[in-house]
Amino acid sequence: MNASPHNTVSPRTIEQVYRPLTRRTFLKGSAAAMVGVAGLMGALRPLLELEHGTVTLDELLQRHYRELKPADLRRIMDQLAAKCETEYGVHPHLRDIRPLANVEFGYALNLTRCIGCRKCAHACLQENNQSRADATDLEMSYIRVLELNKGSINLETSRTDYDHATVPAKDKFYMPVQCHQCRESPCTKVCPVQATWREPDGIVAVDYNWCIGCRYCMAACPYDARRFNYQKPTIAPAEINPNQSYLSNRIRPKGVVEKCTFCLHRTREGKYPACLEVCPTGARVFGNLRDSNSEISYILANKRVYILKEDVGTLPRFYYFFDK
Amino acid sequence: MSDYLTFLWRVFRLSFQGGWRFYAWMTVLSAVSLLGLHAWTRQFVEGLQTTGMTNQVSWGAYIANFTFLVGVAAAAVMLVIPAYVYRKEHMHEVVLFGELLAIAVIVMCLLFVTVDLGHPERFHHMIPPFGVFNFPGSILSWDVIVLNGYLLLNLHIAGYLLYSRYRGRPPTKAFYIPFVFLSIAWAVSIHTVTAFLYVGLAGRSYWHHPLVPSRFLASAFVAGPALMILTFQVIRRVTRYWIGDAPIFTLRMIMTVAMIINMFLLGSELFTEFYSPTEHAAAAHYLYFGLHGHHGLVPWIWTAIALDVVGLGLLVSPLSRQIVGLNIAGLACFVGIWIEKGMGLIIPGFVPTPLGQVVEYLPTLNEVLVCLGIWSFGLLLFSWMLRVAIPIMNGSLCAHPHLNLDRTP
Numbered sequence: 035m036n037a038s039p040h041n042t043v044s045p046r047t048i049e050q051v052y053r054p055l056t057r058r059t060f061l062k063g064s065a066a067a068m069v070g071v072a073g074l075m076g077a078l079r080p081l082l083e084l085e086h087g088t089v090t091l092d093e094l095l096q097r098h099y100r101e102l103k104p105a106d107l108r109r110i111m112d113q114l115a116a117k118c119e120t121e122y123g124v125h126p127h128l129r130d131i132r133p134l135a136n137v138e139f140g141y142a143l144n145l146t147r148c149i150g151c152r153k154c155a156h157a158c159l160q161e162n163n164q165s166r167a168d169a170t171d172l173e174m175s176y177i178r179v180l181e182l183n184k185g186s187i188n189l190e191t192s193r194t195d196y197d198h199a200t201v202p203a204k205d206k207f208y209m210p211v212q213c214h215q216c217r218e219s220p221c222t223k224v225c226p227v228q229a230t231w232r233e234p235d236g237i238v239a240v241d242y243n244w245c246i247g248c249r250y251c252m253a254a255c256p257y258d259a260r261r262f263n264y265q266k267p268t269i270a271p272a273e274i275n276p277n278q279s280y281l282s283n284r285i286r287p288k289g290v291v292e293k294c295t296f297c298l299h300r301t302r303e304g305k306y307p308a309c310l311e312v313c314p315t316g317a318r319v320f321g322n323l324r325d326s327n328s329e330i331s332y333i334l335a336n337k338r339v340y341i342l343k344e345d346v347g348t349l350p351r352f353y354y355f356f357d358k
Numbered sequence: 359m360s361d362y363l364t365f366l367w368r369v370f371r372l373s374f375q376g377g378w379r380f381y382a383w384m385t386v387l388s389a390v391s392l393l394g395l396h397a398w399t400r401q402f403v404e405g406l407q408t409t410g411m412t413n414q415v416s417w418g419a420y421i422a423n424f425t426f427l428v429g430v431a432a433a434a435v436m437l438v439i440p441a442y443v444y445r446k447e448h449m450h451e452v453v454l455f456g457e458l459l460a461i462a463v464i465v466m467c468l469l470f471v472t473v474d475l476g477h478p479e480r481f482h483h484m485i486p487p488f489g490v491f492n493f494p495g496s497i498l499s500w501d502v503i504v505l506n507g508y509l510l511l512n513l514h515i516a517g518y519l520l521y522s523r524y525r526g527r528p529p530t531k532a533f534y535i536p537f538v539f540l541s542i543a544w545a546v547s548i549h550t551v552t553a554f555l556y557v558g559l560a561g562r563s564y565w566h567h568p569l570v571p572s573r574f575l576a577s578a579f580v581a582g583p584a585l586m587i588l589t590f591q592v593i594r595r596v597t598r599y600w601i602g603d604a605p606i607f608t609l610r611m612i613m614t615v616a617m618i619i620n621m622f623l624l625g626s627e628l629f630t631e632f633y634s635p636t637e638h639a640a641a642a643h644y645l646y647f648g649l650h651g652h653h654g655l656v657p658w659i660w661t662a663i664a665l666d667v668v669g670l671g672l673l674v675s676p677l678s679r680q681i682v683g684l685n686i687a688g689l690a691c692f693v694g695i696w697i698e699k700g701m702g703l704i705i706p707g708f709v710p711t712p713l714g715q716v717v718e719y720l721p722t723l724n725e726v727l728v729c730l731g732i733w734s735f736g737l738l739l740f741s742w743m744l745r746v747a748i749p750i751m752n753g754s755l756c757a758h759p760h761l762n763l764d765r766t767p
Contacts, residue, residue: 041451043598043752046759063374070388077396080403089479098483098490173413180713189714190637211713220561226498227483228490244490246483247406247476250498252416256561258713262416262476265407288405289476343712346560 087117098228099241099281110243111280118285123271126278126285131302133235139296139351140236140323140330141307143210145340146357147317150201150208152179154309154318158212161297161308162283163275165267174261176294177212177309187340211342212309213238213259213294214350221251221260230291236323236351237298239281245290252291256346260293296320323351361757365524369746372755376745379596387738394731397724398473406476408724414717415708417474419725422700423732424470426581427463428552429574429699431508433582434460435545436612437605442538448604452590457516458747459586460545462740464509469732497555504548511541516747524750525757549574556707564641565707573623574699579616580669581695583609584688591681597748603681610684614673617691621670640714641706649710654718658701665694 096102096110111128119125155177159166164174180192184205192209202208215236222230222238229245232238252260266288278284279299286292297307301320305311310318321330333339337355376384401408411418437456441449472478483489484502493499515537522529553571560566587609594601631642645655672678672687710716721729749755 041599041752043754046754073389073392074395077392078399080396080399084403094479094482101490178713188637189712190640190710192714194713194715220559224496224498224558226492226496226502227480228492229483244480244483245477246480248471248474248498249416249476250496250555252413253556253707254559254561256712258414258711258715261413263405264409264411265405287477291476343561348561 093243096243098244100231107280114280114284122269122274122285124274124276126274126276128278128280128284129299130280131299133233133237133298134302136324138236138323139215139301140321140334140353141215141296141351142319142330142333142337142339142353142355144315144317144319144357145207145209145354147315148208148210149315150179150181150196150203150206151314153312153314154210155179157308157312158294160273161275161300162294163267163269163278163285164261164292165263165265165269165286166273167268169273174267174292176259176261176292177210178258180209180211181206182209209342209354210309211257211259212352213296214257214342214348214352215294215296217349217351218347220254220256220346220348224250224254226250230293233281233298235298235302237296238293239295239298240291240293241281242284242286242290242292247289247291249291256343256348260291262291263288361525362521365521365757368755372746372749373742380745384738384741387734387741390734391731391738394728394734397727397731400724401473401728402478408722410720410722410725412717412719414711414715415705415719417704417708418719419700419721419729420470420474422704423729424467424474425552425574425704426696426699427467427470427736428505429549429578429695430582430585431460431463431467432545432549432575433578433586434512435542436579436583436609437586438538438542438545440608442535443542446608448602449608452586452601452605454516454519454747454751455589455593455744456586457512457541458743459589459740460512461509461516462736462743464505464512465739466732466736467505468509469735470729473728473732497551497558500551501548501555504544504551508541508544508548511537511544515541520747520750523753524755546575549578556703561712562707563638565703567627569623569627573620573627576616576620576623577695577698580613580620580691583613583616584692587613587684587688588692591685593744593748597744598754599748599752606681606684607679610673610678613688613691614670617666617670617673620695621666624666640710644709644716645702645706650716652709652716652718654720655701655705655709658697662694662697662702665690666698669694 092113097106099107102110107130111130115126115128118128152172155172155175158164158177159172159175162176164176166174178194180189180194181196181203182188182192184207187209196203196206215238217232217236219232219238222228222232226248227244227246230238230240230251247262249262252262263286267286269285274285275283277299282295282298297305297309301307306320307318310320319329319333321328323330323334325331333355334353337357340354340356341350342352342354397408409418409420434456437449437453440446441453472481475481484491484499491499493503515534518534519529550571553574556562556565557567557570587606590601590606593599628642631639635643640649643649644652645659648656669687669691672683672690675683677683678687705719709718
């Protein structure tokens with residue numbers, strides 16, 4: 035900035051710069067200020083509709099899951115359970131279930147056997163308390179079942195909205211896709227607040243009380259495995275699974291990202307994931323990768339294994355394989 | 359200290375002084391800002407379901423506008439470089455306007471990111487020691503640093519120069535020249551880091567492309583100067599601050615070069631995508647020609663290309679030596695690049711999804727209102743800054759008018 039000759043106007047005294055404050059200007063100013071404040075109040079009016087307990091001081095002061103002391107976590111979970119009861123009419127059995135020592139979970143899916151019945155996607159919904167408009171609404175399910183044309187594995191021409199009377203349809207095959215629990219997970223790398231991370235057993239978890247809802251992880255995921263709660267989850271009390279854990283299937287607040295956790299509240303206690311249990315063709319194999327005698331280890335050692343989007347370098351713990 | 363408080367008080371009072379046009383302009387902007395605030399409050403209460411975004415297209419108009427505006431803010435450097443590196447005297451008259459524009463635009467960027475959050479009240483989760491800041495892993499955390507840093511740099515430079523001028527003293531070089539040069543590098547960094555947000559995602563082949571950052575910068579150095587050319591004409595028409603044609607035509611030259619580079623990079627991109635169309639070209643195919651019967655973005659991108667071509671044609675022809683021709687070129691480039699960066703860059707990153715599904719995106723009315731509100735607030739902020747800066751710059755508001763009165767004949 036310099037004082038070029040064009041731009042030097044003669045300096046004026048403050049009295050010349052400002053109009054003097056008179057009774058008239060004061061009244062005009064006050065009236066304008068009142069209109070402004072009224073406008074601001076009007077603009078903020080929707081806040082009155084905010085549900086009680088949406089934003090609480092306790093929640094604002096809460097630390098990251100991994101920094102919480104057991105007593106604090108217990109207290110938070112009690113509050114969450116109470117909130118679930120008031121809002122959804124069901125008191126959940128809410129726990130914090132930690133990973134098992136010397137366990138790394140892996141999942142393999144037999145593409146030869148899968149018939150595309152979507153029972154896994156429905157079981158996922160029932161197990162994990164996702165939001166849904168009705169029982170047929172699979173949008174928030176962690177599993178998307180792709181229908182592909184035989185002859186290649188071309189995702190580009192796949193469909194998820196197929197609607198046949200019976201499956202499998204002629205000349206089609208099916209590929210369910212869910213979180214691959216990657217060893218080089220792009221989602222955890224990009225999260226600006228580490229609200230999502232890899233647990234010691236390989237499961238990628240989300241702290242729903244820490245997520246700020248920026249959805250960068252969704253942009254980063256090559257498997258379309260993450261869902262966002264664009265609204266407060268809607269779910270009928272009769273459909274709520276009361277067996278819940280903090281890092282997996284507890285009912286989510288609105289505005290956070292969620293994803294498949296290999297049903298950690300089941301698998302960390304020795305059970306199979308819900309999607310495996312329900313599969314009518316036995317296409318799904320789940321187990322401990324560190325146990326060389328497990329079925330999953332056998333499959334990875336002996337079958338023709340296919341890794342989806344191997345070129346992206348995510349090193350998934352989810353595999354596809356073929357029988358014959 | 360008390361001098362500084364007096365200064366702030368005078369600036370505050372000055373903010374509310376003006377003719378009826380000034381009042382009308384500021385009232386309209388305030389009203390639209392409040393409308394946007396209302397829309398955002400509704401979104402805060404009901405969740406992001408009030409937007410057109412989905413699980414498949416998880417970023418929309420907010421992030422698109424954010425990306426575009428980071429470029430506009432970075433383009434302030436196109437005034438700073440000629441003024442401070444090449445010592446063009448005529449650019450010194452206007453360089454401060456570039457810095458003020460950068461401040462307003464960065465504030466808009468921060469607002470656009472904030473309204474995109476599902477839990478804006480958890481913003482402190484990013485700020486240590488309250489939160490966990492995923493640095494240097496997350497590029498978003500880099501973006502938080504560079505954007506806020508750029509804001510502070512420009513606040514310091516502009517604030518310091520204005521206060522010195524108000525006091526009637528030449529500014530001490532050590533207090534601002536180092537920051538000016540830092541801000542040059544920093545300006546490039548804000549747009550590069552913002553480009554890396556997208557380029558770093560290997561799962562989105564439309565973004566995972568080394569040309570993206572270069573194209574970001576090239577297009578930014580068109581859109582930013584275009585906006586400034588228009589702004590300068592407004593300033594010289596409605597305020598007592600004369601801006602000659604020289605800075606405007608320096609900017610025209612910068613725009614022309616940047617636009618040629620931008621179009622060249624666009625051509626390279628199109629060649630790569632379409633000469634050997636791999637599966638990775640699906641997003642580009644959707645953008646330019648539609649995919650599986652979905653054509654949502656086709657009219658947008660061809661409008662943008664048409665505007666870009668018209669803009670470039672005018673810029674390289676003698677027509678833009680006339681101010682009217684230059685204004686048309688600037689407007690065409692500005693709108694063209696806004697579409698390119700928004701509907702043309704962010705949305706096709708999500709269409710088709712990594713699993714091949716095509717879900718189209720269109721912003722909702724509420725979302726559009728939030729965007730309009732932020733644009734309007736940005737304009738409000740910039741207008742206010744001009745309102746108080748210009749009387750200081752032309753000398754009509756200064757600390758000791760009586761001393762100056764004696765000196766000026």
